[in-house]
Amino acid sequence: MIKIAENTIKRLIVYKKELNRLKAEGKKFIYSHVLAALSGSQPHLVRRDLMAVGYSGSPAHGYSVKELESSISDFLCSSRQVKVILIGIGNLGRAIIDYCHKQNPKIAISSAFDIDPNKINKEYHGVYCFHIDTARNYVIENEIKVAIITVPDSEAQTIATALSDAGIRGILNFTPGRLRVPENVYVENADMMLYLEKVIYFVQNV
Amino acid sequence: MIKIAENTIKRLIVYKKELNRLKAEGKKFIYSHVLAALSGSQPHLVRRDLMAVGYSGSPAHGYSVKELESSISDFLCSSRQVKVILIGIGNLGRAIIDYCHKQNPKIAISSAFDIDPNKINKEYHGVYCFHIDTARNYVIENEIKVAIITVPDSEAQTIATALSDAGIRGILNFTPGRLRVPENVYVENADMMLYLEKVIYFVQNV
DNA sequence: ATCACGCTGTGAAAATAATCACATATTATT
DNA sequence: AATAATATGTGATTATTTTCACAGCGTGAT
Numbered sequence: 001m002i003k004i005a006e007n008t009i010k011r012l013i014v015y016k017k018e019l020n021r022l023k024a025e026g027k028k029f030i031y032s033h034v035l036a037a038l039s040g041s042q043p044h045l046v047r048r049d050l051m052a053v054g055y056s057g058s059p060a061h062g063y064s065v066k067e068l069e070s071s072i073s074d075f076l077c078s079s080r081q082v083k084v085i086l087i088g089i090g091n092l093g094r095a096i097i098d099y100c101h102k103q104n105p106k107i108a109i110s111s112a113f114d115i116d117p118n119k120i121n122k123e124y125h126g127v128y129c130f131h132i133d134t135a136r137n138y139v140i141e142n143e144i145k146v147a148i149i150t151v152p153d154s155e156a157q158t159i160a161t162a163l164s165d166a167g168i169r170g171i172l173n174f175t176p177g178r179l180r181v182p183e184n185v186y187v188e189n190a191d192m193m194l195y196l197e198k199v200i201y202f203v204q205n206v
Numbered sequence: 207m208i209k210i211a212e213n214t215i216k217r218l219i220v221y222k223k224e225l226n227r228l229k230a231e232g233k234k235f236i237y238s239h240v241l242a243a244l245s246g247s248q249p250h251l252v253r254r255d256l257m258a259v260g261y262s263g264s265p266a267h268g269y270s271v272k273e274l275e276s277s278i279s280d281f282l283c284s285s286r287q288v289k290v291i292l293i294g295i296g297n298l299g300r301a302i303i304d305y306c307h308k309q310n311p312k313i314a315i316s317s318a319f320d321i322d323p324n325k326i327n328k329e330y331h332g333v334y335c336f337h338i339d340t341a342r343n344y345v346i347e348n349e350i351k352v353a354i355i356t357v358p359d360s361e362a363q364t365i366a367t368a369l370s371d372a373g374i375r376g377i378l379n380f381t382p383g384r385l386r387v388p389e390n391v392y393v394e395n396a397d398m399m400l401y402l403e404k405v406i407y408f409v410q411n412v
Numbered sequence: 413a414t415c416a417c418g419c420t421g422t423g424a425a426a427a428t429a430a431t432c433a434c435a436t437a438t439t440a441t442t
Numbered sequence: 443a444a445t446a447a448t449a450t451g452t453g454a455t456t457a458t459t460t461t462c463a464c465a466g467c468g469t470g471a472t
Contacts, residue, residue, distance in 0.1 A: 005429070013403045017382065031449065040384060040395075044431055047451065059449040060438040076407050084402065092305075095298035096398055103382065103399045107406065145409050148402065170409035172402050176223065176309065178246060186408040189246075190401045192302055193309045195394050196290065196354065196378050197219045200313065201282050202392040203351050203376035211459070237419070250461055253421065265419040266468045 008049045012072050014039045015046065019069035031062035073106070083110040085144050087159050088151035089119045089129055092174055096148060097125045109148075111138060115155075132159065139166035146170040153177055160187075214255045218278050220245045221252070225275035237268035279312070289316040291350050293365050294357035295325045295335055298380055302354060303331045315354075317344060321361075338365065345372035352376040359383055366393075 018038045022030060032050075033043040041049075050063075055071035057063035084100075086093055086109050093112065100109050112129040114120060120131050130138065138144065147168050149156055156175040163171065170186045173179055179187050224244045228236060238256075239249040247255075256269075261277035263269035290306075292299055292315050299318065306315050318333050319341040320326060326337050336344065344350065353374050355362055362381035369377065376392045379385055385393050 007429075009404060009407055010400070013400050013407075016403075017397075017400070018384075033449090038384065042431080043449095045429090047449095048430075051451075057450060058438065059436080059451090060440090062449070076403060077410060079410070082406050084406075090301060091297040092301035095296060095301060098297065099398060100402070104403070107399075107402060146402075146405055170405040172398075172405050178224075178244065186405060186412065188401050188405045188408075190396075190398065191223075192305060192396065193313075194216070194219050194223070195396045196306070196313060196352075197282060197310070198215060199352055199376040199378050199392060199394045200288050200290075201215055201219075202394075204283060204285070206392065213459075239419090248461080251459095254460075257421075263420060264468070265421090265466080266470090268419070 004052050008052055009076070011039065011041055011045070011049050012053065012076060014041070015049070016069060016072045016076065019065055019072070022065045023069055027065050029061040029063065030065055030068075032057070035063070077106060080106075082107050082146065083142065083144055084108065084146045084148060085110060085135065085138065086112045086127070086148040086150065087114075087132065087135060087163075088149065088155075089114040089116070089124060090150055090152075093148075093150040094124055096150065097127050101125050101127075110142065110144070113138075135159070136162050136166045139163060139168055144168065146172070148172045148174070149179075150174045210258050214258055215282070217245065217247055217251070217255050218259065218282060220247070221255070222275060222278045222282065225271055225278070228271045229275055233271050235267040235269065236271055236274075238263070241269070283312060286312075288313050288352065289348065289350055290314065290352045290354060291316060291341065291344065292318045292333070292354040292356065293320075293338065293341060293369075294355065294361075295320040295322070295330060296356055296358075299354075299356040300330055302356065303333050307331050307333075316348065316350070319344075341365070342368050342372045345369060345374055350374065352378070354378045354380070355385075356380045 015035060018035060032046040036043045036046045053071050053075045055068055084107060086097060089112055097109055097112065100107060109127050112124060112127050113132045113135040114129055115132045119129050122129055145168060147163050149159060149171055151159060153175050156173065156177055157179060160171060160179040160181055164181045164185050168185060171179065171181065173187055173189050176191045176193065181187055221241060224241060238252040242249045242252045259277050259281045261274055290313060292303060295318055303315055303318065306313060315333050318330060318335040319338045320335055321338045325335050328335055351374060353369050355365060355377055357365060359381050362379065362383055363385060366377060366385040366387055370387045370391050374391060377385065379393055379395050382397050382399065387393055
């Protein structure tokens with residue numbers, strides 16, 4: 001497989017999101033410069049990025065919204081549906097369940113896990129919560145590949161290790177600490193404080 | 207001012223976080239290769255990034271943890287303390303207030319705003335919540351420069367426009383939509399669904 | 413006092429990413 | 443049917459970012 005730049009992936013995900021919106025609005029075709037404007041990108045870059053996807057538009061109408069959306073969607077994620085688990089039913093965990101629920105039908109949070117007995121055996125926006133100790137088996141039995149970690153900092157490494165042992169392949173980590181995981185586990189750190197610091201930097205310095 | 211790459215900024219923020227942890231652990235000195243390992247970076251890149259900050263280490267001991275932390279901190283954010291407001295007391299808003307509270311003493315969420323009467327005039331982790339219509343005046347009177355938006359999608363653009371008019375300079379947007387704001391307002395989009403899609407891509411394709 | 417070691421700081425090189433520029437294609441118009 | 447207008451797709455170019463490589467320095471050992 002040809003190597004695709006990480007930035008290209010990030011932009012493709014944004015294009016896809018915009019295309020979905022356009023599709024819902026009933027728009028049929030879109031030009032690279034319009035998609036660029038909607039996505040905070042550049043027309044040249046949109047076309048360059050789409051080379052990776054392999055979808056071709058028409059000089060007359062631009063890209064078919066529906067076809068391009070489905071091409072990018074297939075490129076980014078070949079499976080029909082991806083099952084994800086979430087560890088840690090705090091405010092953040094609940095926000096994510098709610099959000100995912102309405103946002104992307106291709107991604108389903110199939111179960112949640114927590115250590116607090118008050119949270120276990122309840123449903124949150126349709127997602128059932130089990131005891132955290134059962135997560136390991138759940139991952140094995142259901143061949144879960146991706147987990148979202150929204151537990152308190154102190155628990156993060158323990159659960160990351162357990163999940164890695166059970167065969168998880170990707171973690172979205174909302175914890176501020178850096179997780180030590182095997183080489184073959186991809187970790188994306190989403191430390192919200194860091195985003196805030198970035199905003200503050202650009203406000204003060206640009 | 208010399209232009210600093212956005213990636214450099216992101217890494218510096220991570221270095222700072224790690225240095226803070228090391229400081230708390232009582233570590234006095236650190237080498238570039240250790241800091242790199244802790245931050246998911248490379249020794250060369252650490253040294254290159256630190257050129258922007260202008261702090262010099264010693265070949266014998268590496269960098270003084272305390273001094274380097276404070277140099278990066280000053281570089282990223284010169285003010286003693288930054289006041290930030292948060293719009294939208296949902297699960298996500300509460301999670302952020304809680305998190306910010308314990309994470310970074312230099313950044314303070316000075317007030318929160320919501321439209322729901324049940325949430326107004328209450329405190330959340332010590333942050334008082336006002337009616338959303340008062341946000342505009344609050345920004346003007348307190349010279350607030352940075353806002354966090356965690357309202358439902360449909361409200362985001364309205365509040366972003368109001369805040370921009372009131373003189374906000376940076377927005378951390380947790381809403382999936384792209385905000386239209388004046389040129390001089392910096393927007394950082396933190397769409398959690400996008401991070402999740404990124405993880406899924408790398409799990410399936412790398 | 414001298415030497416060896418291992419680090420930092422940085423110019424230079426390599427790799428990567430973004431932009432340009434234009435040949436090509438498609439449609440609407442005359 | 444020919445022409446004009448406009449957008450795509452991509453080789454070439456430029457800009458940016460990362461990595462390399464090594465001089466120079468400070469420390470501890472001999």
